[in-house]
Amino acid sequence: xxxxxxxxxxxxxxxxxxxxxxxxxxxxxxxxxxxxxxxxxxxxxxxxxxxxxxxxxxxxxxxxxxxxxxxxxxxxxxxxxxxxxxxxxxxxxxxxxxxxxxxxxxxxxxxxxxxxxxxxxxxxxxxxxxxxxxxxxxxxxxxxxxxxxxxxxxxxxxxxxxxxxxxxxxxxxxxxxxxxxxxxxxxxxxxxxxxxxxxxxxxxxxxxxxxxxxxxxxxxxxxxxxxxxxxxxxxxxxxxxxxxxxxxxxxxxxxxxxxxxxxxxxxxxxxxxxxxxxxxxxxxxxxxxxxxxxxxxxxxxxxxxxxxxxxxxxxxxxxxxxxxxxxxx
Amino acid sequence: xxxxxxxxxxxxxxxxxxxxxxxxxxxxxxxxxxxxxxxxxxxxxxxxxxxxxxxxxxxxxxxxxxxxxxxxxxxxxxxxxxxxxxxxxxxxxxxxxxxxxxxxxxxxxxxxxxxxxxxxxxxxxxxxxxxxxxxxxxxxxxxxxxxxxxxxxxxxxxxxxxxxxxxxxxxxxxxxxxxxxxxxxxxxxxxxxxxxxxxxxxxxxxxxxxxxxxxxxxxxxxxxxxxxxxxxxxxxxxxxxxxxxxxxxxxxxxxxxxxxxxxxxxxxxxxxxxxxxxxxxxxxxxxxxxxxxxxxxxxxxxxxxxxxxxxxxxxxxxxxxxxxxxxxxxxxxxxxxxxxx
Numbered sequence: 001x002x003x004x005x006x007x008x009x010x011x012x013x014x015x016x017x018x019x020x021x022x023x024x025x026x027x028x029x030x031x032x033x034x035x036x037x038x039x040x041x042x043x044x045x046x047x048x049x050x051x052x053x054x055x056x057x058x059x060x061x062x063x064x065x066x067x068x069x070x071x072x073x074x075x076x077x078x079x080x081x082x083x084x085x086x087x088x089x090x091x092x093x094x095x096x097x098x099x100x101x102x103x104x105x106x107x108x109x110x111x112x113x114x115x116x117x118x119x120x121x122x123x124x125x126x127x128x129x130x131x132x133x134x135x136x137x138x139x140x141x142x143x144x145x146x147x148x149x150x151x152x153x154x155x156x157x158x159x160x161x162x163x164x165x166x167x168x169x170x171x172x173x174x175x176x177x178x179x180x181x182x183x184x185x186x187x188x189x190x191x192x193x194x195x196x197x198x199x200x201x202x203x204x205x206x207x208x209x210x211x212x213x214x215x216x217x218x219x220x221x222x223x224x225x226x227x228x229x230x231x232x233x234x235x236x237x238x239x240x241x242x243x244x245x246x247x248x249x250x251x252x253x254x255x256x257x258x259x260x261x262x263x264x265x266x267x268x269x270x271x272x273x274x275x276x277x278x279x280x281x282x283x284x285x286x287x288x289x290x291x292x293x294x295x296x297x298x299x300x301x302x303x304x305x306x307x308x309x310x311x312x313x314x315x316x317x318x319x320x321x322x323x324x325x326x327x328x329x
Numbered sequence: 330x331x332x333x334x335x336x337x338x339x340x341x342x343x344x345x346x347x348x349x350x351x352x353x354x355x356x357x358x359x360x361x362x363x364x365x366x367x368x369x370x371x372x373x374x375x376x377x378x379x380x381x382x383x384x385x386x387x388x389x390x391x392x393x394x395x396x397x398x399x400x401x402x403x404x405x406x407x408x409x410x411x412x413x414x415x416x417x418x419x420x421x422x423x424x425x426x427x428x429x430x431x432x433x434x435x436x437x438x439x440x441x442x443x444x445x446x447x448x449x450x451x452x453x454x455x456x457x458x459x460x461x462x463x464x465x466x467x468x469x470x471x472x473x474x475x476x477x478x479x480x481x482x483x484x485x486x487x488x489x490x491x492x493x494x495x496x497x498x499x500x501x502x503x504x505x506x507x508x509x510x511x512x513x514x515x516x517x518x519x520x521x522x523x524x525x526x527x528x529x530x531x532x533x534x535x536x537x538x539x540x541x542x543x544x545x546x547x548x549x550x551x552x553x554x555x556x557x558x559x560x561x562x563x564x565x566x567x568x569x570x571x572x573x574x575x576x577x578x579x580x581x582x583x584x585x586x587x588x589x590x591x592x593x594x595x596x597x598x599x600x601x602x603x604x605x606x607x608x609x610x611x612x613x614x615x616x617x618x619x620x621x622x623x624x625x626x627x628x629x630x631x632x633x634x635x636x637x638x639x640x641x642x643x644x645x646x647x648x649x650x651x652x653x654x655x656x657x658x659x660x661x662x663x664x665x666x667x668x669x670x
Binding site for chain 1: 366367368369370371373374375376377378379380381382384385388392472473475476542543545546549550553554557558560561563564567568569570571573605606608609611612613
C-alpha cells in the first residue's frame with residue numbers, strides 16, 4: 001500500500017504527541033508529588049527513567065513526521081517485520097484513541113486517595129497472622145487460645161510493671177528473662193523473625209507502629225497478642241467501617257503496596273472509642289490506646305481501646321510497603 | 330487534497346473518540362451505582378498505576394527487541410541452531426535468555442526462521458518459552474513478587490518444564506510443517522521479502538541503528554494496546570467486583586486455576602508487565618492459581634492466537650493451544666501439591 005507522505009507524517013505526529021503525553025503525565029505526577037499515589041517508592045526511579053525513554057521515542061517519531069512530510073520518496077519504514085500503520089483512518093482513530101484514553105483519564109480525573117470503598121472491595125486484613133502462618137498447618141505456634149478474659153484489668157496490670165522499670169531495650173526487665181521471652185514468643189521457620197521482633201517490641205514503653213514496619217508490627221502483635229495485651233500502642237491510618245462493626249468500633253487502616261497501587265491490600269487494626277460516631281469514614285487519625293482483643297467475624301483479633309485520638313492530614317505517602325529487610329538484620 | 334485533510338483530522342477525531350470511550354466506561358461505572366466519584370478515582374488509580382508500572386519494562390522489552398531485529402541476521406541464528414533433538418529442545422527453551430524478544434515480535438521472526446530451515450519444533454518452543462524465560466521478565470517478576478519469591482522462581486521452573494515437555498511432544502508428533510501453505514499469502518509475503526532484500530544489501534550498521542528507534546515506536550504501539558486493554562479490565566474488576574465475589578471461585582482448587590488461566594488468555598498482557606497484574610490478585614487467589622496465570626499468559630493468549638492464526642495452520646494452532654493449557658494446568662497443580670509455591 002502506497003501512502004501519501006502527508007498521511008504518514010500525520011501518523012508519526014500523532015504518535016509523537018501520544019508518546020510525549022505519557023512522558024508528560026509521568027513528569028506531571030512527579031512534580032505534583034502524586035506519583036506516590038500510584039507507584040511504590042522503590043519503583044519510582046525506574047518509572048521516572050521511562051519518561052526519558054518515552055521522550056526519546058517521541059522525539060524520533062516527531063523527526064520522522066517532519067522527514068516524511070518533506071521527503072516525498074520516503075514511504076514509511078521499510079522493514080521485514082509485520083508492523084504496519086493502520087490501513088484506514090477509522091482504524092487509526094480507534095488505535096490512537098485507545099492510547100489517548102489513559103492520558104485523558106490521567107489528566108482529567110482528579111486524584112483521590114484510595115480509601116474505604118476500595119478497602120471494602122478488597123477486604124481489610126484485621127488478622128495479619130493468617131498471611132504468615134500457612135493455612136494448612138493449624139497455626140501451631142500461636143499461643144493457645146485465650147484462657148482468661150484478655151481484657152481483664154488484672155491481666156493488663158500484670159504486664160505493666162514489666163515495662164516500667166526499663167527505659168532502654170537492652171536492659172531486661174526483672175521478670176522477663178530471655179527464657180520467659182522465649183516462652184512468650186514461640187516460633188517456627190515462618191514466624192522466627194516475628195518472634196525476634198516481638199521480643200524487642202514488648203520491652204518498649206510505647207509501641208509505635210511506623211509506616212516502615214506497619215505490616216510487620218501488626219503481624220507480630222497479632223501473632224503474639226497475649227504478650228502484648230495491655231501495652232500502649234500508637235498508630236495512624238484512615239477510618240474504615242464495616243456493617244458488622246459495633247457502634248464504637250472502627251478500623252485504623254492503611255493500604256500496603258509492594259509495587260504499584262494495583263497490588264494494594266488494606267491492613268488494619270480494630271479500634272474502640274466511645275465517641276467513634278464523631279469520626280468520619282476515610283478521615284485520617286492518629287490513635288493512642290491500650291491493646292486488647294476482641295472477636296470479630298468469628299475470629300479473634302487485636303483491638304485498641306482508644307485513650308487519645310487526633311485528626312491528622314493524610315501523609316504524603318499514604319501507602320505502606322512490606323519491609324524487605326525485615327528478618328534479615 | 331481532501332484525502333490529506335481527512336487524515337489531518339485524525340488527531341482531533343481520535344481525541345474525541347477517546348473521550349467517548351471514557352464516557353462509556355464511566356457510564357458503565359455509574360449505572361446501577363449511586364453517583365460515586367470515589368469509584369472513578371479508584372479506577373483511575375488502579376488503571377494508571379498498572380500502566381505506569383509496566384511502561385519501563387515494556388520499553389526495555391521493545392528496545393531490545395528492536396535492536397535484535399536490526400542487528401541479528403537470520404543466518405547467524407540458523408547457524409547456531411543445533412540438530413540434535415535434545416539439544417534443540419533445550420536450545421529453543423533457553424533461546425529467550427540471549428534473544429529476549431516480546432511475543433509479538435517473535436511470531437513473524439520465527440515464521441521466517443522456520444521458512445529458512447530452522448526445525449519447526451525449536452521455533453515453536455521458542456515462541457512458548459521465550460516470553461517467560463528471559464532476563465527482562467525475570468527482573469519484572471522478581472520485582473512484583475518480592476514478598477513471595479518462591480512464586481517468582483516457580484514461574485520460571487514451570488515454564489521451563491512445560492516447554493521442554495512441549496518440545497519433545499512436538500518433535501515426536503509433528504510430522505508436517507505447522508506453517509500455512511506458502512501460496513496462502515504468497516503474494517503479500519513476496520512483497521515483503523522483496524523489500525527486505527533490497528533493504529538488507531545496502532544497509533550499513535549506522536543505517537540499521539537509525540532504524541531501531543522506529544521499531545521501538547512501532548512495537549510500543551502494537552504491544553501497548555493490549556497492555557491498556559488488560560489494565561482497563563483489571564481496574565474495572567478491582568473497583569467494581571468485591572473480593573468476596575471471587576471467593577467461591579478462588580477457594581475451589583480447579584476453578585481458581587481455570588479462572589486465572591482464562592483471565593490470562595483474555596487479558597493478553599505483555600509478559601514483561603503481567604507479573605504486576607498477577608500481584609494485584611495476590612490476596613484474592615491462591616499462589617498456585619497465580620502461577621497458572623503467570624505461566625499460561627505469555628505462552629498462550631488472545632493476541633498471540635490471532636497472530637499465530639495468521640502464520641500457522643488452524644488445526645495445528647488449536648491442538649498446540651490445548652496442549653499448552655493442559656500442561657500448564659497439570660504443572661501448576663503439581664507444583665502446588667509438591668509445595669513449591
